[in-house]
Amino acid sequence: MTDFQPTYFGKFVNTTEDPELFATYKPKIEAYKARLAAGVLPEYALPTDLLPQKLGVDATLIATKHLSDSELKIVDTPAYILVDEIASGKLTSVEVFKAYAKTATAAHQLTNCAMELFVDEGLKRAEELDAYYKKTGKTVGPLHGVPISLKEHYNYKGRITHGATVGMIDNVTEGFCSLLELLYNAGAVFYVRTTEPQSLMHLCSNNNITGLCKNPANTALTTGGSSSGEGAIVTLKGSAMGVGSDIGGSIRAPAAFCGCWGLRPTQKRVTELDLTTNTLGAPEAVVAVLGPLARCAQDLDLFMKVQADSKPWENDPTIIPLPWRTVAAPATKDLKVAIMYDDGVVKPTPPILRGLKVAAEKLKAAGATVVEWESFGVEELVATVNCMYNSNGNTAQKKSFAKSGEPLQELTKIALSFGKGDEMLTALEEHMLVYTRETYRVKYHNKMKELGIDFILSPTYASVAAKPETIHYWGYTSLWNILDFPNVIFPTGLRCDPSLDAPDKSYQPRSELEKYEYELYDDAENFKGAPISLQLTGKRWFDEEVVKASEIIHKIISQ
């Protein structure tokens, strides 16, 4: 009936580049960048002499050097405590904001993580919040005074929203997207919009507007993507928490590569009306979700609670009225975790394997139940999700790039060749992909029940942060997008260490793709200091349990 077989990669023909047309956009790009540069205000900036002159630097050791002790204390306070300190009058919104204005500015100076930086506006908002508090003795909402960073492609009131597409650089969006609106109403302070790659489909950051973003833990490496700037700024304490989005790993890769936390929630729990993307129509076989990046599990929880407590379903009928439940921390002996050491497609590199082994040992020692997850179906699922990404034969994407004729980044070309590339699928072919998805959702769910486990601990990518613009394989993350099981990324506290993590040159890759990815990890010295992070996956819809378990598991592993 249909002999359709999903594939990882198909044919993509680059037909949209137009240097002449693109030249007409260059002044707009320059003006945009000039505004960004002007956003680095001297009173908040890191002194130039502190800025490293080379790559390969650990920026986390630099970003807060210009902060006073009290400012340092502020940016080191988790958001869930910060809100209480502001609400009780111990801290003002302005005090908090000024500390964050410094770290955010420094984060941008060190990594190029911002697309728009408007701390003056943030300060004004903080002043207004303080005035409200002074007048009424009350906060405006549960995030009163919390500085929150935002990936760029969420529609922002009165600002350009381009989604890293040059052709959209004149797109001034009238209002906030639904999520920003609710965060704003909850009292959040906005002051920075962060980078994302062209097409929003790289596990990296490059684009034709503001260029690459650097990994804070090792500035020679990629942040991951597509919420690239969020990974960098949250890790560098440039915001109390951040908002990212994820259709294939876009919250999780940056969180893992940079060393912060990230939650990819189950779909239809976080409102996402009014984002700027290069979609046409509303493909739904695999969908992006919005979610938080933060510096601890409790702050992921806070974000989700505030979002759900605002009852987004009252404005957005696509959102399921599931309240965000407060769940008890599981006792260590009740933790039942399967560990995925290999997805069967691309074997993890030594630092990631070390992280998994340390995790398994510490969990066992603490009394948790730990079993091995025998991967199944990953090859088929990743081919299936790759076909879903481009099921419209790149029609929407090409239309969007043709607008400016902008050159295509290397990883854009890779993303556009995913699945069947330029080949338009039929509706029936897409229905077959969805059938595969539905079948495996049940299989994975049943396998977890059969093993008696509640969580799967796995890599986020086959290695630690890669060199920029190199990653082609997203299977460790996109697997969970197609299955739509929620995940938390957390740092283990371990980092890539050349003395422990030498590449295994004897390994015989099982495919060309694996060979390509495996060889990217060529010399541990190049990846020195890259965080070793892990991905914890739970059952579909049970996001609360994953977040709570990640808090406990992180505590066990990082001790």
Add this chain to the structure above:
Amino acid sequence: MTDFQPTYFGKFVNTTEDPELFATYKPKIEAYKARLAAGVLPEYALPTDLLPQKLGVDATLIATKHLSDSELKIVDTPAYILVDEIASGKLTSVEVFKAYAKTATAAHQLTNCAMELFVDEGLKRAEELDAYYKKTGKTVGPLHGVPISLKEHYNYKGRITHGATVGMIDNVTEGFCSLLELLYNAGAVFYVRTTEPQSLMHLCSNNNITGLCKNPANTALTTGGSSSGEGAIVTLKGSAMGVGSDIGGSIRAPAAFCGCWGLRPTQKRVTELDLTTNTLGAPEAVVAVLGPLARCAQDLDLFMKVQADSKPWENDPTIIPLPWRTVAAPATKDLKVAIMYDDGVVKPTPPILRGLKVAAEKLKAAGATVVEWESFGVEELVATVNCMYNSNGNTAQKKSFAKSGEPLQELTKIALSFGKGDEMLTALEEHMLVYTRETYRVKYHNKMKELGIDFILSPTYASVAAKPETIHYWGYTSLWNILDFPNVIFPTGLRCDPSLDAPDKSYQPRSELEKYEYELYDDAENFKGAPISLQLTGKRWFDEEVVKASEIIHKIISQ
């Protein structure tokens, strides 16, 4: 980019009929029918002299004539009370079952509502339930001893499940589908599987296996479909409640036309693994939902509560873990209802308009807020959903009919010409349809908020039950399938009355389609006694509120 315009009807070419091949299936059909006929056991059957010899009869006056007073009392007891009476030992499962064996058998004799009738098996199950109760003093679950009728296409342990497709008449299904499994585990007694039309896509009942099912209120009319037999058997008290499914009106049309209650829940609340349909892959732009037909709102509530309390999400990750909430009855003065007198496409006939007007007057008199719903977007939405039904260009359906070469029923041909008919859509075209759907979900939600109303009261179809095999327009129901807002069908207590409901011959139809549908109501005499039922729609995901409000609104209107 895509100049795709949705249409109501497209081109369908009948290419699957094969009389020679079909002839080879006839003995199987005859054997199937013979087993059905043999299921009419003398001890439960209505005496032959009570069976009407002509059409146009009100079978509701006949179906219980062979019951004793105590049996009559049993079948008149709502399920939510019956469960208590069985649980407290006032009634045995066998007593209850024997009464229902009589009404179910009579219902089938009067309307041809069954595809399989196995009351002997039901009796055995009831005996086992009594033995368990006697031994343990406990019930097996919250539906202990409740006789439940089942639309045929749900996989049934060890029985043929064909979904009204002749080519599937050898398909013995190994296990129960997930919903039947959970109802069984809750204590339900199964004994009858009811009719559905070929293709499961008629608002009528005809198929090549067991033929037409008659409307109990007027046996010359259609039951509606596709849960045709459920509408008939539940109305005739042949089951305490029934299970139907709905992708375009299939629970609601039978409930409305026959005169019982029906709930089309919001999707992903009722588990639906393992149904037999003629689908290929897993289309998801518009999806079928399973739901109850019953004889009062409280029993719809009971069904949904038992389903959710069984935590179907523990076995089925497609189901959202929304508990079924117990909601308080709204005070009449807090009822805020908009009334849709016309969807702008096909104007309702006089009996339906009378029902709506009576409803409005009684609600207003009772103190409720009643406003008029000005229909918008229905034409576009119905064209869109019609295109979704056949987005695979009838590939799946044709494959399924080709298996036996069976002749296509008239309404199958209509259903196969819905949307673009045989034309396969591209994935992008389907994404455009989904975009329309998503946009209108928000628009309808916002319109309800703007009007300050919680419910919309509307027709279920443009008229009362039609003559068999005539309905082409499903807009009053399919509108809510594409929007996925939950609906309850309830009887007003009014029936079509030739002295009040003469056709309005002066009406000038706005389209050929409207002319066709409007003229089906040719002479009120032909529709005498047909129930006037209404459809109450609520906000997406808030099924509990719609069910509870329907109870109150029904009480006000039917008084």
